[in-house]
Amino acid sequence: MQIQISKRMSKPDFQGEFVDAMLKAATAPDLISFGGGLPNPISFPVEDIEAAVNKVLQENGVQALQYSSTAGYGPLRSFIAKRYARFGVTLSADDIIITNGSQQALDMLSAVLVDPGDEVLVERPSYLAALQTFHLYDPEVLTVGLTESGADCDELEELLKHHSPKFFYAIPNFQNPTGLTYSKEVRERVATLVASTNMLMVEDNPYGELRFRGEGGESFGRYLGEQCCMLGTFSKTVSPGMRIGWIACPNRALMEKLLGYKQVMDLHTNIFCQMVLAQYLQDNDLDAHMTKIKNLYQHQADVMMDCIARYMPEGVRYTKPEGGMFIWATMPDGLSAVEVQNEAVKRGVLVTAGDPFYEKDRGVATMRLNYSNCTDEKIEQGIQILAQVIRDLLQARQG
CATH class of the missing domain: 3.40.640.10 (Type I PLP-dependent aspartate aminotransferase-like (Major domain))
Structure with a gap:
């Protein structure tokens, strides 16, 4: 017997397929993840x-x-x-x-x-x-x-x-x-x-x-x-x-x-x-609780931005958020973020390429980096690895 699925659920879903692949990758042991949007569990009351x-x-x-x-x-x-x-x-x-x-x-x-x-x-x-x-x-x-x-x-x-x-x-x-x-x-x-x-x-x-x-x-x-x-x-x-x-x-x-x-x-x-x-x-005082979270995320955002400034090759651009959980990075020379993502996960770092955030654009040079759910040490280690991935891909393109 073949179940007849609705047309609504039979359509290709690029965003869904992309998220599913990312979630499967995230189960890898010892992966440094900048890919999700998870709050830091140390903030849970x-x-x-x-x-x-x-x-x-x-x-x-x-x-x-x-x-x-x-x-x-x-x-x-x-x-x-x-x-x-x-x-x-x-x-x-x-x-x-x-x-x-x-x-x-x-x-x-x-x-x-x-x-x-x-x-x-x-x-x-x-x-x-x-x-x-x-x-x-x-x-x-x-x-x-x-x-x-x-x-x-x-x-x-x-x-x-x-x-x-x-x-x-x-x-x-x-x-x-x-x-x-x-x-x-x-x-x-x-x-x-x-x-x-x-x-x-x-x-x-x-x-x-x-x-x-x-x-x-x-x-x-x-x-x-x-x-x-x-x-x-x-x-x-x-x-x-x-x-x-x-x-x-x-x-x-x-x-x-x-x-x-x-x-x-x-x-x-x-x-x-x-x-x-x-x-x-x-x-409880929600504002006091929020102050702790904001102090934590400001520190983590500053650590990530400092590491990007120190380790990334010339030409990488990034947003400087005043809150929230994300930095948006743009690769140099039109380098594909999906290419960076795929190589980075092989080396133990998960990022989210920008493609599924767009309705039509594909092969984009942008990626999302989440800073809220990593220690300072993991942020620095992960950005160093990511920076080397970008250098290697740029060098391969040139040579």
């Missing part, structure tokens, strides 16, 4: 979470083990809504839907907004798992390039003269994969351009709390109100394993459709984890 688990079971065990509401646990939604004030946005708990990580939020928005053939707009490059999700709904994926200050506004303005995307998906703070952040001027101009259309702004902000230098980071929600959906997650601040993310949606009509779709999908996100997380946030 294990003892505090244990105390929250015990407290929830002792005081609200029956509620924690029962079915719950689709929108999510009220105290947790209230906490999230209040925290948006630091990004210049006023929200209430009614504007928040708790999701299974921000990945589910991407799927929910796609299912509710996108019909086959519709246009959607993303940054170039963009988060590869978002591209995977959007592709499931058969849209025409448009892209707008990035500058050091964020989206290329001139390119965006010209694109919107000829296209009508359903939404613009952007990661304005410490973007994945580039680590770049939108300037205030770019945010304001992008908001003005979006406001002149019927396009929804989808702001993904998993790294916004991870700013370790500089200032800024106002949400597009401040400028666009109901025309902006804001996605967030506790995966980068507390625990990725709990799978707690959210959609902040002040648009009532869209909120109703999102809730209806989520109810069909899973009824509700794990209520036990929601209550444990809410208890942890009530009993």
